[in-house]
Amino acid sequence: MNLIQFYLQSQTHKVLSVDLRSNMLNHCYLISSKDEFYLHELSIFAVKEICCLNENAPCNICNNCIKIDHGNMVDFEVFPKEKKSLMVEDINLVVEKSYVRPMEFKYKIFLLENFDECTIQGQNKILKTLEEPPQNVIFILTCKNIGKILPTILSRSKKITENILSHSLIIEFLKEMKIKDADIIASMSEGSLTNALKLIENDGASKILELSYEMLINLKTSKDILYYSSKILELKKDIPFFLDMLINVLRDTIVSKSSINLIFKSYSHQYETLKKIYSSNMIEKIIKKVCEVYNKIDFNCNITGTIDQLLLDILEVKYLCQK
Ligand SMILES: [Zn+2]
CATH class of the missing domain: 3.40.50.300 (P-loop containing nucleotide triphosphate hydrolases)
Known part of the structure; x- marks a missing residue:
């Protein structure tokens, strides 16, 4: 289109x-x-x-x-x-x-x-x-x-x-531009071509999205913090994009229980697993922590420390809520 x-x-x-x-x-x-x-x-x-x-x-x-x-x-x-x-x-x-x-x-x-x-x-x-x-x-x-x-x-x-434009119109526009991960970018664009074009600058949107699923599922010990922290830090300028993805994945996990429209429909299988690990209460706590990271990035806080802290906080929520 x-x-x-x-x-x-x-x-x-x-x-x-x-x-x-x-x-x-x-x-x-x-x-x-x-x-x-x-x-x-x-x-x-x-x-x-x-x-x-x-x-x-x-x-x-x-x-x-x-x-x-x-x-x-x-x-x-x-x-x-x-x-x-x-x-x-x-x-x-x-x-x-x-x-x-x-x-x-x-x-x-x-x-x-x-x-x-x-x-x-x-x-x-x-x-x-x-x-x-x-x-x-x-x-x-x-x-x-x-x-x-x-x-x-x-x-x-x-x-x-x-x-605002429909999801399918944005996908068609991105496909015309031969953009890979058109589906994911359209899902994140909130019906705006301006947003979609900004998101295109993040190459490998699907890789970043998959990292957020993987991290949420596999983060279990402090050793994992080290591993995922370095993975996230490698994203450099795409770290805010990763955080957006993370919030959307968490949001999808909550709504997948009541089967309202998912942002990332093609990943619906992941929500079965995530739902077993995270309750709505846990997700709300984690989203709050992710929002704090945006603020810290705005204030130019040490990014390594900030990401480590986020992962530690997620682990803590997992540990406290599972007891
Ligand atoms: Zn003319």
Whole structure:
């Protein structure tokens, strides 16, 4: 599944295609999604859909679609220009430019990304232009948190809310990218392509996941602490990823008793074993200890000591609760 197919099933496409067909394009759209990567891709496709020269818009191959990809469509501009927040100066420039007639296309389009990060002052600057928009200008605003947008802006925009993506859509996207462990990464992504892409950076997700099962099952004596501590420390930058996996495995062990959806479905056989070792009470105690490790990592505590302590704590919970 590639990105254009994602777009075609999006809310944004549903709204825009109807507006285009009925010749009722709004002068301001506000697209919100928690998924930053997806949101950016969607908004570019939205611009393509408006500018596309073919009937099946966005086609991705016509002159206008290609110009948008190459950043040389003169009547389309993205703000902020660099990876910064929208500044008041950006808004002033957008307002000024919006009064200049389009040069090539029938509309001038401004994409204002992460509009929720713009200050109240900045948001207020564009208000008047949204109230009485110049002819043939379309603003597309994107945001992650609609709560940070001024009500006066909301009331002047057509709002489009994108839901989180399904597990199967994310798997298809990852498979298209030929990512191994697509299933595990999709399970950890919480329905977000942004998260999935971050997780890809961890090579060998399945190995890390298997280490967390193995450690939970086989950690029995202080000698094992030494062995698993060195295994975990070898992960280096992936240690936080291992901790995420560990928490998800523990969570799965609890819910597997009541058969609610598992995060790691393909490992359901492991939960039979884990359930025999860990009660819900024990798991809660261990999760608390894992959370402490995140804090210690944030405070740059000695990582070897921190991991050793975690393993010791797990062993202690096992010992105390089994008595
Ligand atoms: Zn096109």
